[in-house]
Amino acid sequence: MPNEQLTSRERRRERLDRGIKVRTEGLYALSSWKEMFYLLAPRIVLILGLLVAPFLLDMYWQRVLCAAGIYALLALSFDFLAAYVGLVCLGGSFFIGSGAYISGLLNAKMGWAPFLTIPIATVVGAIVSTLVLLPCLRLRGIYFAITSFMFPLLTVNVIIALNIFGGTEGISALATYPNPWVDQYLILSVVIVSLFTLRRLVNEDMGLILRSIKDNDQAVKASGISILSYKIKAVFIASLIGCFGGAYLSHLYGWVGISQFSLDFSILPIAATVMGGMGTLVGPVIGALILTPLSEALRGFGQLRVVLYCLILIGFIVYKPEGLMNYLQRKYHQFEHWEDV
Amino acid sequence: MDILIYGTVNSVIFALVAVGFTLVYGVSRLPNFAHGALYVLVGFLTWSLVNDFKVFYPLAILISLGISALLGALIYRLILIRLRGLPTSEIIASFAVGLIILEGLRLQGIGGFKGFIGPFYVLPAFIDSKLRIAGVLIDAQRLILIGGGLCVVAALWLFTHYTKTGLSLRAIAQDEQAAMMLGIDSDRAAVISLSIGSALAGLAAVIILPLGNVTAEAGYRVLINALAVCIIGGLGSWAGAVLASFVLGFAMIISTALFGSVWESVVLVGAIILILIFRPSGLLGKQKELEERV
Numbered sequence: 001m002p003n004e005q006l007t008s009r010e011r012r013r014e015r016l017d018r019g020i021k022v023r024t025e026g027l028y029a030l031s032s033w034k035e036m037f038y039l040l041a042p043r044i045v046l047i048l049g050l051l052v053a054p055f056l057l058d059m060y061w062q063r064v065l066c067a068a069g070i071y072a073l074l075a076l077s078f079d080f081l082a083a084y085v086g087l088v089c090l091g092g093s094f095f096i097g098s099g100a101y102i103s104g105l106l107n108a109k110m111g112w113a114p115f116l117t118i119p120i121a122t123v124v125g126a127i128v129s130t131l132v133l134l135p136c137l138r139l140r141g142i143y144f145a146i147t148s149f150m151f152p153l154l155t156v157n158v159i160i161a162l163n164i165f166g167g168t169e170g171i172s173a174l175a176t177y178p179n180p181w182v183d184q185y186l187i188l189s190v191v192i193v194s195l196f197t198l199r200r201l202v203n204e205d206m207g208l209i210l211r212s213i214k215d216n217d218q219a220v221k222a223s224g225i226s227i228l229s230y231k232i233k234a235v236f237i238a239s240l241i242g243c244f245g246g247a248y249l250s251h252l253y254g255w256v257g258i259s260q261f262s263l264d265f266s267i268l269p270i271a272a273t274v275m276g277g278m279g280t281l282v283g284p285v286i287g288a289l290i291l292t293p294l295s296e297a298l299r300g301f302g303q304l305r306v307v308l309y310c311l312i313l314i315g316f317i318v319y320k321p322e323g324l325m326n327y328l329q330r331k332y333h334q335f336e337h338w339e340d341v
Numbered sequence: 342m343d344i345l346i347y348g349t350v351n352s353v354i355f356a357l358v359a360v361g362f363t364l365v366y367g368v369s370r371l372p373n374f375a376h377g378a379l380y381v382l383v384g385f386l387t388w389s390l391v392n393d394f395k396v397f398y399p400l401a402i403l404i405s406l407g408i409s410a411l412l413g414a415l416i417y418r419l420i421l422i423r424l425r426g427l428p429t430s431e432i433i434a435s436f437a438v439g440l441i442i443l444e445g446l447r448l449q450g451i452g453g454f455k456g457f458i459g460p461f462y463v464l465p466a467f468i469d470s471k472l473r474i475a476g477v478l479i480d481a482q483r484l485i486l487i488g489g490g491l492c493v494v495a496a497l498w499l500f501t502h503y504t505k506t507g508l509s510l511r512a513i514a515q516d517e518q519a520a521m522m523l524g525i526d527s528d529r530a531a532v533i534s535l536s537i538g539s540a541l542a543g544l545a546a547v548i549i550l551p552l553g554n555v556t557a558e559a560g561y562r563v564l565i566n567a568l569a570v571c572i573i574g575g576l577g578s579w580a581g582a583v584l585a586s587f588v589l590g591f592a593m594i595i596s597t598a599l600f601g602s603v604w605e606s607v608v609l610v611g612a613i614i615l616i617l618i619f620r621p622s623g624l625l626g627k628q629k630e631l632e633e634r635v
Binding site: 082088090135136138139142143145147149150151153154158263267270271274278304306309310311313314321 | 372420423424428429430431432433434436437438440441444445448561565568569571572604605606607609610613614617618
């Protein structure tokens with residue numbers, strides 16, 4: 001720290017890993033129940049917290065919780081693509097939109113029940129999104145970001161122009177869930193399951209390959225691994241998560257429309273990810289759980305919400321690029337003290 | 342004949358919108374996602390100066406162009422300078438700046454600010470008259486637009502080939518390390534390119550916007566158009582950008598004439614997807630093909 005060297009008494013902050021941490025991320029040496037608990041506590045708090053939350057909230061905030069779950073799913077898929085594969089997808093709303101429209105159409109035109117349309121919409125929506133993004137997968141960095149940013153906006157134009165799928169009015173009067181408990185536990189369980197599945201996935205061989213694609217794709221290619229097929233798999237996984245969010249959303253409100261391609265669904269997950277800490281996967285979920293209620297509280301101010309996310313986003317990206325989660329993890333797993341130099 | 346003239350007008354609109362974005366990206370490898378927002382901002386600023394503060398129209402244009410250039414420089418100095426070399430963060434941050442501007446313009450009820458919503462904001466045309474050229478009725482503003490577009494492209498070409506600043510920008514674009522060894526400050530070049538790029542976005546706005554009304558939503562469309570042109574022409578390639586604007590401009594006008602205006606955006610998507618499949622580096626994108634895009 002150059003600034004601190006200017007002070008007369010030079011100090012530095014020494015950081016020591018706690019004993020349970022052996023030598024690398026995700027590898028621990030446990031010797032007692034206490035240490036086991038120390039390690040498990042944050043995970044249990046998160047899971048239990050999510051599961052208990054519906055009992056503590058009233059009707060209105062239960063709805064907000066459902067929305068937060070959808071944003072958390074989107075943030076997860078954004079984080080997975082951006083931090084592990086290197087594909088910055090600015091068009092997260094495309095996943096929401098395609099999932100929502102497919103389940104909406106199946107429900108409205110064929111009359112199928114939500115428990116049937118949601119899985120179908122999740123899978124079919126993911127296939128559609130992957131196919132749409134397929135031509136851009138050869139691109140990297142900003143090229144991919146640019147093209148993925150355009151898809152939701154252009155899809156809206158196409159829907160309005162061709163007046164398909166209900167045009168500007170969308171499709172309304174879809175089936176909703178039997179009771180609010182199904183609403184909440186469906187989304188919360190999916191959030192928890194996909195969070196821990198993704199965490200497992202990125203530590204498997206596949207995650208290793210994906211991360212090396214991000215760092216140096218030429219080297220991966222040289223090792224005889226097809227980067228395109230891995231990118232396709234990664235995008236498919238991410239869009240599965242996103243499309244589930246969309247399909248769920250359509251039955252939550254009983255309505256689909258072009259606003260499901262709106263920027264809210266692209267920008268809030270990004271803000272949540274940056275705030276929570278990119279690459280942690282838990283961070284984005286927590287970010288979404290913080291930002292969504294915040295934006296709900298500001299609903300009266302209209303566009304101020306978007307401005308606020310963006311301010312938070314810029315603030316975090318410039319001043320605290322590691323995000324909340326990395327910061328907390330460091331505090332939790334390390335002893336810190338000041339030391340004279 | 343209709344198609345020829347309106348196709349040219351449309352192409353020049355594309356070129357004007359894209360040229361600023363290409364300049365910034367070509368020189369400093371910074372994707373300025375706030376481009377569309379600056380475009381709209383200049384439109385509203387000019388309108389506001391003319392109607393609320395009763396400033397003389399050309400002077401109002403100059404003032405708002407100055408503000409836009411200043412904003413471009415500030416965006417770099419305050420935000421992007423800390424994020425150079427982190428493409429993800431650059432995109433997200435500049436996109437966020439753009440959103441703040443666009444959505445900020447639509448804010449209502451803070452400090453008596455009504456928000457720019459609705460179709461009430463129209464910039465006056467420079468010369469309000471219509472001419473007949475080869476049997477086609479065309480208003481003077483569209484002719485000014487073609488002339489203005491050509492002037493901008495020519496001026497930029499002269500600027501980058503014959504002035505010292507322009508040459509230093511090109512040097513940075515070609516080989517940053519070598520240019521820095523010769524004493525060209527990369528940050529200064531980036532500030533200059535961002536302010537010129539933002540001013541160009543503004544210039545495009547004051548030339549194009551008198552054709553219709555000013556809305557905040559236009560910002561997204563402008564950004565998409567600029568990006569489409571850059572992808573099709575090859576990012577950072579000037580000749581490619583101009584060529585791509587003509588390809589897109591005519592493709593749109595022709596498809597509108599043949600099938601109706603609903604197909605416009607379909608043509609845009611189709612063109613991008615075709616280009617990405619068959620020539621991922623764009624029509625004229627040369628170097629960087631292996632390094633960045635595959």
